[in-house]
Amino acid sequence: MAVWSEVPVSVIHNNYGRLDAEFFRPEYLQIDNILQRLPIRKLKTITNKIDVGHVGPMVKHYCEDGVLFIQTQQIGEFFLDLSACVRIDHSFHELLKKSQVNNGNILIARSGSFGKASIYMENEVINSADIIIIDINKDQQDINNLYLLAFLNSKYGSAQLIRYASGGLQGHVNLTILEDFKVPVIPTPIQEDIRQKVRIAYEKTAQSIALYNNAKQLLESELGLDKLVFEKPIGYEASFSEVVGNNRADADYYQVPFRQIEKHLSNLTVKPLAKIASFTKGIEVGSKYYASSGKLFIRVSNVKENGVETGNSDKYISNELFNQLPSFQPQVGELLLTKDGTPGICYVVDEITEGVISSGIVKMKMVDQDLSPEYLALVINSKICRMQIERACSGALIVHWKPVEIGRLKIPILSSKLRQEISDLAQKSKNARRESARLLSQAKKRVEDLIEEATNHEPVS
Known part of the structure; x- marks a missing residue:
C-alpha cells in the first residue's frame, strides 16, 4: 500500500528547507505532533556543547599504549563498546581538544548507525572520531543526562535521530538540526527513577564485562x-x-x-x-x-x-x-x-x-x-x-x-573442574548482562509510557 504525506511549503521552510520525502514520513510527523503537545526543551537550551569529534586520517597516530580513541562502531544503545578500541598517542590527543570525551558526555554516531546514543561514565578523558559529543549543562534543573540518554534510545528519541540524518546516500546527522532536538520535560522524581535504573544497568554491564574477561583469562592461562x-x-x-x-x-x-x-x-x-x-x-x-x-x-x-x-x-x-x-x-x-x-x-x-x-x-x-x-x-x-x-x-x-x-x-x-569454573563465570556474565538489558528496557518503556499517558491526558505518576 502506498504511503505519503502532504505538507505545506511553510512547514518545509520551518524545517531547514528539507525537501527529501524521508524527512516527512507519516510516522515522523506523528511523533513530532505528539512531542509538540508536551512541555519540551530543545537540546541546545540544556547543553554546554554539541559538537563533532575529529574528522580526518588518524592511522599514523595509532599506538599500543595511548589514549582510547572511539569511533562510530563503538556507539551502542546506552553504553559504549570499548572492547576493540584503537589508541592514539598522547601528544595528538592533547591537540584534539574539541573531540575529547569526558565523564557524563552523551555520544551519537554522526554517520552510519543512527538512532542510538551512548554515555561515557569513566573518569579518564578519551578521544573520538566522527562522533557527536553532547555535554549536558549540569546547572540546568529540567533534564538529567541519564533520563536524556533513555529518551534518545526510546522510540521517540531514536526516530528523531534517524529523521535528522541528511537525505543523502552517505547520511550524517546535521548539527544545526540536532540543536532543535525536542526533549520532553517530565517530573523530577520520575527522571530520578529512570536515572537510577540506567546507573544500575551500567554497573551490571561493567560486572558482566569483568566476569567475561575473568573467564577468558582463566581459559587462556590454563591453555x-x-x-x-x-x-x-x-x-x-x-x-x-x-x-x-x-x-x-x-x-x-x-x-x-x-x-x-x-x-x-x-x-x-x-x-x-x-x-x-x-x-x-x-x-x-x-x-x-x-x-x-x-x-x-x-x-x-x-x-x-x-x-x-x-x-x-x-x-x-x-x-x-x-x-x-x-x-x-x-x-x-x-x-x-x-x-x-x-x-x-x-x-x-x-x-x-x-x-x-x-x-x-x-x-x-x-x-x-x-x-x-x-x-x-x-x-x-x-x-x-x-x-x-x-x-x-x-x-x-x-x-x-x-x-x-x-x-x-x-x-x-581442559579438566572437568576447570571447564565448570569457566562455564560458571561465563554464565554469571550473561546473567548480569541480561539484568542490565532488563533495566534499560524498563527505562525506555517508562519514558515511552509517560509520553503516551501525557498526550492522552492521563495522570502521570
Missing part, C-alpha cells in the same frame, strides 16, 4: 597462551611436502605465529569441532523476500559474542516465510557461529530469538554432552581458535570459512 610469545620474522619457509599435504600454496598460511599455535595445540588435549557439535548451515532467502517488518533475517553483522544485536540496517522476512523455515531458526541452547565476512564469532542462544539465520552463519547443537555450550563458545572466541580460523581463511580476497574446515577446528579440552 598456556599467556606465556606464548609470537615471533614475527622478516621471512619464513615452507617445504614442498607441506604445500602438497595442506593443499595450500599461499604464503599467509605458513606464517610463523600460525605454526606456533599448531605446535602448541599438539601439546594439548583437543577434539575436532565436528565430534563436539552438529551443524546446520543457514539459508539465503534472496532480497526479493525481504519485508519491511516481520521476523529478523539474522546476518553475520547481527551475531556478537554476547547476543544477537539489531540495528537500522536489519533485514526482515514475512511471518509466512519464517514459518516455512523451522530448521533455520535458532533454538535456546544451540550456538550460532559466523563463517563468512568476520568468521569465528560464536554465541550461545540463551533466549528466544525469532528469526532465520543467513548462509553466512551455522547453528550448532551439542553432541558431546560432557562439554557445556558456554565453554565451547568461550574457547571458539579465544585466541587459540581465532588463530586457527584466521589461518584456515587466509589467502582469499573474500573471507569464507569452509564447512569442512569448521569441522576440523581443534577445541582444547
Whole structure:
C-alpha cells in the first residue's frame, strides 16, 4: 500500500528547507505532533556543547599504549563498546581538544548507525572520531543526562535521530538540526527513577564485562597462551611436502605465529569441532523476500559474542516465510557461529530469538554432552581458535570459512573442574548482562509510557 504525506511549503521552510520525502514520513510527523503537545526543551537550551569529534586520517597516530580513541562502531544503545578500541598517542590527543570525551558526555554516531546514543561514565578523558559529543549543562534543573540518554534510545528519541540524518546516500546527522532536538520535560522524581535504573544497568554491564574477561583469562592461562610469545620474522619457509599435504600454496598460511599455535595445540588435549557439535548451515532467502517488518533475517553483522544485536540496517522476512523455515531458526541452547565476512564469532542462544539465520552463519547443537555450550563458545572466541580460523581463511580476497574446515577446528579440552569454573563465570556474565538489558528496557518503556499517558491526558505518576 502506498504511503505519503502532504505538507505545506511553510512547514518545509520551518524545517531547514528539507525537501527529501524521508524527512516527512507519516510516522515522523506523528511523533513530532505528539512531542509538540508536551512541555519540551530543545537540546541546545540544556547543553554546554554539541559538537563533532575529529574528522580526518588518524592511522599514523595509532599506538599500543595511548589514549582510547572511539569511533562510530563503538556507539551502542546506552553504553559504549570499548572492547576493540584503537589508541592514539598522547601528544595528538592533547591537540584534539574539541573531540575529547569526558565523564557524563552523551555520544551519537554522526554517520552510519543512527538512532542510538551512548554515555561515557569513566573518569579518564578519551578521544573520538566522527562522533557527536553532547555535554549536558549540569546547572540546568529540567533534564538529567541519564533520563536524556533513555529518551534518545526510546522510540521517540531514536526516530528523531534517524529523521535528522541528511537525505543523502552517505547520511550524517546535521548539527544545526540536532540543536532543535525536542526533549520532553517530565517530573523530577520520575527522571530520578529512570536515572537510577540506567546507573544500575551500567554497573551490571561493567560486572558482566569483568566476569567475561575473568573467564577468558582463566581459559587462556590454563591453555598456556599467556606465556606464548609470537615471533614475527622478516621471512619464513615452507617445504614442498607441506604445500602438497595442506593443499595450500599461499604464503599467509605458513606464517610463523600460525605454526606456533599448531605446535602448541599438539601439546594439548583437543577434539575436532565436528565430534563436539552438529551443524546446520543457514539459508539465503534472496532480497526479493525481504519485508519491511516481520521476523529478523539474522546476518553475520547481527551475531556478537554476547547476543544477537539489531540495528537500522536489519533485514526482515514475512511471518509466512519464517514459518516455512523451522530448521533455520535458532533454538535456546544451540550456538550460532559466523563463517563468512568476520568468521569465528560464536554465541550461545540463551533466549528466544525469532528469526532465520543467513548462509553466512551455522547453528550448532551439542553432541558431546560432557562439554557445556558456554565453554565451547568461550574457547571458539579465544585466541587459540581465532588463530586457527584466521589461518584456515587466509589467502582469499573474500573471507569464507569452509564447512569442512569448521569441522576440523581443534577445541582444547581442559579438566572437568576447570571447564565448570569457566562455564560458571561465563554464565554469571550473561546473567548480569541480561539484568542490565532488563533495566534499560524498563527505562525506555517508562519514558515511552509517560509520553503516551501525557498526550492522552492521563495522570502521570
